Amino acid sequence: MPSGLRGRVPVGTTVLQAAQRLGVDLESICGGQGKCRKCQVLPQEGEFSKHGIHSRADHLSGLTETELLHQSKNRLKPGRRLGCNARILGDLVVDVPEESQQHKQHIAKAVTAYDIQVQPALHLFTVTLPEPDMHAPMSDKRRLQQALVENYDLPVMDCEMSQLRLLQPALARAGRQITVAVYEFSKIIAVWPGVKTEVFGMAVDLGSTTIAAQLCNLITGEVVATADTMNPQIRFGEDLMSRVSYVMMNEGGDRAMTEVVREAFNQLARRAAKTAGIALDDILDMTVVANPIMHHLFLGIDPTPLGGAPFTLATDQTQVMRAAELGIALHAESRVCTLPCIAGHIGADTAGVILSERPDLAEEYVLLVDVGTNAEIVLGNRHRLLAASSPTGPAFEGAQISAGQRAAIGAIERVRIDPETLEPRFRVIGSELWSDDPEFADKTARIGVSGICGSGIIEVVAEMYLSGVIDADGVIGPVPGRPSERIVQDGRTWSYVLHHSPERELKITQNDVRAIQLAKAALHAGARLLIDHMGIEQVDRIGFAGAFGSHIDVKYAMVLGLIPDCNLDNVGSVGNAAGTGARIALLNFPSRLEIGEILPKVEKIETAIEPKFQQYFIDAMAIPHKTDPYAQLQRSVTLPAAKPKAAKADGDDRKRRSRRRRA
Amino acid sequence: MPSGLRGRVPVGTTVLQAAQRLGVDLESICGGQGKCRKCQVLPQEGEFSKHGIHSRADHLSGLTETELLHQSKNRLKPGRRLGCNARILGDLVVDVPEESQQHKQHIAKAVTAYDIQVQPALHLFTVTLPEPDMHAPMSDKRRLQQALVENYDLPVMDCEMSQLRLLQPALARAGRQITVAVYEFSKIIAVWPGVKTEVFGMAVDLGSTTIAAQLCNLITGEVVATADTMNPQIRFGEDLMSRVSYVMMNEGGDRAMTEVVREAFNQLARRAAKTAGIALDDILDMTVVANPIMHHLFLGIDPTPLGGAPFTLATDQTQVMRAAELGIALHAESRVCTLPCIAGHIGADTAGVILSERPDLAEEYVLLVDVGTNAEIVLGNRHRLLAASSPTGPAFEGAQISAGQRAAIGAIERVRIDPETLEPRFRVIGSELWSDDPEFADKTARIGVSGICGSGIIEVVAEMYLSGVIDADGVIGPVPGRPSERIVQDGRTWSYVLHHSPERELKITQNDVRAIQLAKAALHAGARLLIDHMGIEQVDRIGFAGAFGSHIDVKYAMVLGLIPDCNLDNVGSVGNAAGTGARIALLNFPSRLEIGEILPKVEKIETAIEPKFQQYFIDAMAIPHKTDPYAQLQRSVTLPAAKPKAAKADGDDRKRRSRRRRA
Secondary structure, three states: OOOOOOOOOOOOOEHHHHHHHHOOOOOOOOOOOOOOOOOEEEEEEOEEEOOEEEOOHHHEOOOOHHHHHHHHOOOOOOOOEEOOOOEEOOOEEEEOOHHHOOOOOOHHHOOOOOOOOOEOOEEEEEEEOOOOOOOOOOOHHHHHHHHHHHHHOOOOOEEOHHHHHHHHHHHHHOOOEEEEEEEOOOEEEEEEEOOOOOOEEEEEEEOOOEEEEEEEEOOOOOEEEEEEEEOHHHHHOOOHHHHHHHHHHOOOHHHHHHHHHHHHHHHHHHHHHHHHOOOHHHEEEEEEEEOHHHHHHHHOOOOHHHHOOOOOOOOOOOEEEEOHHHOOOOOOOOEEEEOOOOEOOEOHHHHHHHHHHOHHHOOOOEEEEEEOOOEEEEEEEOOEEEEEEEOOOHHHHOOOOOOEOOOOOOEEEEEEEOOOOOOEEEEEOOOOOOOOOOOHHHHOOOOOOOEEOHHHHHHHHHHHHHOOOEOOOOOEOOOOOOOOOOEEEEOOEEEEEEEEOOOOEEEEOHHHHHHHHHHHHHHHHHHHHHHHHHOOOOOOEEEEEHHHHHHOOHHHHHHHOOOOOOOHHHEEEOOOHHHHHHHHHHHEHHHHHHHHHHHHHOEEEOHHHOHHHHHHHHHOOOOOOOOOOHHHHHHHOOOHHHOOOHHHHHHHHHHHHHOOOOO | OOOOOOOOOOOOOEHHHHHHHHOOOOOOOOOOOOOOOOOEEEEEEOEEEOOEEEOOHHHEOOOOHHHHHHHHOOOOOOOOEEOOOOEEOOOEEEEOOHHHOOOOOOHHHOOOOOOOOOEOOEEEEEEEOOOOOOOOOOOHHHHHHHHHHHHHOOOOOEEOHHHHHHHHHHHHHOOOEEEEEEEOOOEEEEEEEOOOOOOEEEEEEEOOOEEEEEEEEOOOOOEEEEEEEEOHHHHHOOOHHHHHHHHHHOOOHHHHHHHHHHHHHHHHHHHHHHHHOOOHHHEEEEEEEEOHHHHHHHHOOOOHHHHOOOOOOOOOOOEEEEOHHHOOOOOOOOEEEEOOOOEOOEOHHHHHHHHHHOHHHOOOOEEEEEEOOOEEEEEEEOOEEEEEEEOOOOHHHOOOOOOEOOOOOOEEEEEEEOOOOOOEEEEEOOOOOOOOOOOHHHHOOOOOOOEEOHHHHHHHHHHHHHOOOEOOOOOEOOEOOEOOOOEEEEOOEEEEEEEEOOOOEEEEOHHHHHHHHHHHHHHHHHHHHHHHHHOOOOOOEEEEEHHHHHHOOHHHHHHHOOOOOOOHHHEEEOOOHHHHHHHHHHHEHHHHHHHHHHHHHOEEEOHHHOHHHHHHHHHOOOOOOOOOOHHHHHHHOOOHHHOOOHHHHHHHHHHHHHOOOOO
16 A cells, blocks of 8 residues: 555565565665665554454564664654565555655646746735824725725735734734735735745646646646655455445445545645645645546545446536645635536546637537546537546556556556567566667666556557457467467467566466457447437547547557547557646636636536447457458558558657647 | 632632632522532642632542542532532632532523514425436435426525535435425525424524523524523633733633633533423524624634734624534534624624614614623614624622622612602512611521622612612712611721621622722713714613513613613613614524614724713713712602602503514
8 A cells, every 4th residue: 555556475575575576666775685764664553353453463474683782762653564574474555655665757637838927816916004093993804905905906805714813913013015825806815024036836636546736827827846656545455336335335435535535635735746846835826637536535525426326426516625625735715616517427527628728619520438447538629529438447547457556667558579589578667678679688677577557458468369369259379370489378368478587477367358359349349338428420639638548549549449540640648637627727717707608618428328339349359340340440440560660650659649739 | 610709718618618608509409408419519739829720639628428429429520520529728719610600590581572574594495306216317405406496496506515414314314304494495404304484593692691592493592591601711811801901911812712602502412402301403493692702702702803903803794604613512513603793893783683673763862772791882863873892890880899709699779869868779689678677687698698799789789879878979978867777987088888698798898899990980981972973862772681681670770870861761771782682683584684774874982992981981970970969869869769650550560571573
């Protein structure tokens, strides 16, 4: 925890070794000598059962002399262990505290460049009030109001009580000069003595897996820091439905999850503020996008109704409240604005995507796909918008895949299979070299090859299909006439060995291929359903939002049949559009009102009650989906395995992706 | 504490005896036998010095066997003592916990009957929502909004987050029928399952000495309970200025005072709710009137700027916030509305008086006087309103008077002195008999004669003047030709013995007369200043607000020269007008807006910078004041001492007072 990664290791393995093997983000500088104390962990010893985790003291080796020495010098807090000293003796859960995490760059939710007109929800005004006059007695609040009218033509009716308390002390401190922050041009939410020129806001993309914050200067619009962290709710359940189940099964489970996610917000805010060198107190606004269940849990609303039909949201509107009300410690009067959810399965993250991509302004038909645990899909143009959610599951994020992992340094992201020899070559995040490069082993020694991330999975399955390792039904097996040691019997089915090193063997199993087939079938069926509803033949543009979208090679997505027909030139990543939407809402207040007007017009398509969805889903299980014959694909797709210019194509593709697509 | 009463007792006196001697409100049923455990106190042992109270363990006798027995049976909490067992050995402060107070009826702030049009700030609406429909997905909040529009034509934009959390559980509990409370027809602040027909509000008159609450049914307007308590801030200083001094001298002193007064609000709310048999949760609104310093301290605003010129208020506007923000535990979203203060010395209590009496609607010139620690004075009619505050000090409330006490059972409230024999007779609160009645001693045995309250002081000084015991300059001395044992030498001056009993001798000293002279001169000078400013000769009507006003006999007020000339028929009590104003604001929302419009038009007269004020003050020291010759008074005033029908006159007077005066 909090990565949620789990696995089996031989008895006696150190926690640090296990962490490295599983790809868990645990810091270590001294190489396991017990010197650097970076690998501190908090074991939650226990035994797994249906009823949760029971405490068992003997699932971890006892304190070593090294640890006792560190404890005696207060360098190891009680309850903590050194990951390199503690040896695993049985089932257990291990927490990696914030400071022991390596904070590898989560490439996942990087900031997407976007030109936003800065018009924040709050503005700063500096005024100097006249000295009080006993012959014309007037409260300082009224004098302040008069000064705002005289200097800025701004009639402000109200002032938060917590700030009214600061008014007279502030006036006394700086010769009656003060700066106030006025929210929505109507209410004073902050008072400072003298001149104040900078305030900040935080845009947060709250995902089931990752929470990513962008700290922005509300005056200049600049992103001054970013921070992300794993969603600590993972300990209650890896995917959305298992978290809702946790709530249903555990009295107070929703409160526990609400608490941990808010604490994660506090951590993110502290980290971002520290990075930017500002005080937490200077953060006065926050916007949040999230899927419906994350959204409700963040707001402290029991998400149980979202766990079953009819999937009724408590609210599908923008909600504004004080951060303090949610237990988030920023400025005392900092606001939090959650963007609206669209339907039970279509969240405020999709509202963020719409705000970022504005399909409602487009002339052509735009298909926007945000792949997370569900795929949230929007289709339409300025005349009509449809939205649906398709149950892809987390396979595209590397979950449920035997060698899968999230997109982080060391994860395989690109794969090619030689159609003749069936030998693979790959690239990992953090290195530009392909694995068949003579320098690869040396250059990646420090990084290692830890697993395969979403884009890698797409590519390997597509390459397996293109090279004949799997057939159109997705079954792995030996390729007639091309014997290969890579294809190995694995119980009743076959696997493809992508990589083997002394530490680990990375295989693509039949189950992995099935998981990808199910996921891509769901995605394709959802998109096809919307195209059907819209009554069109083909979409004009496809945008992939989010981490998945920014890493996959769309050609492979097309080979696998993830998405419906479209000119490949018009298919690409739209960046972290949900996060960008949150930032737009943060920096551009009118857009919060706009999204509130757009969303009620979006038609929600509920895949679960659409009879056609099941048929489309089954049709789409094959590779590629049955409606797009392979022949046609081969015409439109430049298959990279057949050409040596794959690297260049990649570069072009990256350029295209970074191009802004706003109309 | 919390009465603030202090005195000297012989070493060895029990705390209970001392309490009884000082008139402190300490319960005892068993007569000091250590059986009833009602007289429990919390000693704050200590030694007084300039720097506060230092702890000293030996100022109270040790625990007795009786107390140890009660402790062992958990009938006496640690730290507590039995008042009848603990003996005083040195200086100390003793707290009387809430449950050990007798809760004698504080006649002070009774409810004044008043016909209020019930139009509260919040309204209840019951709706039944349709079942959710997957074919037309919509959040339950939006469904609720639709139902409010359909059923009540009420577009409600917003819902408090804490209540949004309750929406779906409430819908699930009662077949999708719910009741919501809508604040100002715009925001949902409460959600209940099923039908809810009653909600409550509390109107609070927060005085320096007493805090009085009226709990009202917000639907019917009925007062369902009242509760009052001493202002616990008394421990920080008896009067306003000493409390401000405390803040200036003690870091965090304002926070300490804010805390205790809010806790008193919590106590009052709990008591009132218990009396009415309702849940605290059912209280959703509160209005508060208070003088500026109490007002600021209640809101958590440092009142230091109000302690010296130019006496600048932080706010002179109506403030609305959540009760929870102030640490007051009612319904989670209960609002608190403080009425606006007028100027540094003229508080929201005067705003309450104006709201109750509406001088701004009157044709004739109305003088309204609210006597507390200061006298707040309003003069005017529908064309013009003036307001001022005069520094009367607390003498009229019985403070600074040697035998003075607050208006409570056992206090002398009526006094007559026989002009021939100079023998007094009196009546005490709680008995209808005069002290010269043969049955008086028997009937008042249980009540006792504990001291003299404000109205009694006015009467005894006026009667002393009328009988010649004091001269026009206020000097006490033997009356030539009418020798009396009542007039006794007391150091360099004389005193008048009003009553002596085995426990106590009640005297009126020269200092007492001086204190009353100063107070009445301040009051008179303030009123005269306003009359001057208004440019009129005489006022048409005088209304006394508050406890003082409802107990004094206006004839005596006129004899003493408290108030300017006016036809006595048009002088009377207007009841607890400040408290009534709070109740009006609670029950009639539009009046909150009205008072916000009236107040900025009120002209504030600052007595401290008016050169004439000092002259008027000196002029008014004599009895009666120099502009109202005694002869004229004798014509207009039926002197009760000269007539046997005093009792009847009293009755008439009471009737007149209870007549409502609203135009």
